[in-house]
Amino acid sequence: MIEIINLCKNFGDHVVLNNLNLTINTGETTVIIGRSGCGKSVLLKHIIGLLKPDSGQAFIDGKDITRLAGRALNGVRMKFGMLFQGAALFDSLSVWENVAFGMLEHNNRRKDEVMDRVTECLGLVGLSDVEELKPAELSGGMRKRVGLARAICMKPEIILYDEPTTGIDPIMGDAINTLIRELHDKLKVTSVAVTHDMISAYKIADKIAMLYNGRIIAMGTPEEIKNTRDPVVKQFIHGEANGPITLGG
């Protein structure tokens, strides 16, 4: 389980997270929605310990990751896989070296075992015969899928997705959504995705939480969110320019 308690984070004078509370149950896919720049990615980075809060706590299976450093932090991070918005593949490494990175760093496996696992992961994301290519030779959609293969290679318990469908065409986006759903069903992982793409959110989520003004203002199943009476949530999910959320806010 992931439990965020009273998380606060400022960048200079800009308040991003303001006493944020959130609970993510094991085995569920939770999607965090919100406007661009509202702090969704900042929240995700706190969950995996890339950022330290100004105050508050983030518990991962009972361990407060905000207080950890060094080996202890790395031990918790081994439970995670993360798909970054731009995939964040290592430019100097080939596709198979990217996917196998975690195994090559932390597990003393034979090369044939590593290659078998790489082929399996690439197969799960619908890629083949790309092992020797460099990231620069891949399309945007292929890079996302290789990033996803890398995220699952070490059999994580928790997968984080940062804007998984941003920057790719709608057809590829739906393919990524389907992959996320299939991986969740096959691997039985806890998933946390941040997005402002409502089609993606409805497709992959067990629970949707809305981040607004540094806090979670609503949380529920996709049906509950679709039928919400909260004017802020309604304005966002329907994509309306007029409402309590102003363009400057």
Place this chain on the structure above:
Amino acid sequence: MLNIKNGIRALGEKAIGLISYVGGLGIFTGEVFFWLFHPPFRIKQIFKQAEKIGVMSLPIVSLISLFTGMVLALQSAYQMQKIQAEMYIASLVALSMVRELGPVLTALVVAGRCGAAITAEIGTMKVTEQIDALETMATNPINYLVTPRFWALLISLTVLTIYANCIGMLGGYIVGVYKLRITHHMYVKMTFDPLRHSDVRNGLYKSVVFAIAICIISCFEGMRAQEGAEGVGKATTSSVVKSFVLIIACDCLLTAFMYFIGR
């Protein structure tokens, strides 16, 4: 009055920025030295980086050292010929190269060529979240990116300096023997007679310090790169300028130290 206030505010901001930079650099240097002696040691990556830094720099170091040696010989010939002391040109070229120009010019070449490339590479990784990706996979970015480059720079710059010294002396030899008509035997004798072990040793100590300076500055600037191509460009420029300044400043301090204490 407002102008004075704004001026003082700007000065204060610069001072805070400088203290923050120096503090960050100090912490970064501490972490680098920690990881130098903690596994994993990434031997393959050290060799890969040493090839990029050392082997690929050979052509430009050769050219610069050769021309430096030739120019030194020619420029000193003006005065030496007036006092019939041409044979001392060989000693002047050798001592200048080994004590000073070999280490400094080689370091400046490597800082401009390789330091900039290191900053650009790490900076691009920073802005495309590749460094975050390393951390999420429980891999320390300093251990993975900085320490192989540190060892590679240390080894490569030391070897390149020795090579530059030899090529520089060769440049002086070409001018001295073929243009200034100094005999081969006299030129070689006057090259190696005045050279002491301490001259060579002190020159290589400088190379070690310069290698550390180039690595720390170029990697630190890369890790601090701000968003986008402009951010990476600024970081690269800043890395080269700061490396150059630090090399010259360290050279001045080391030369003074060696003169007054290390003789």
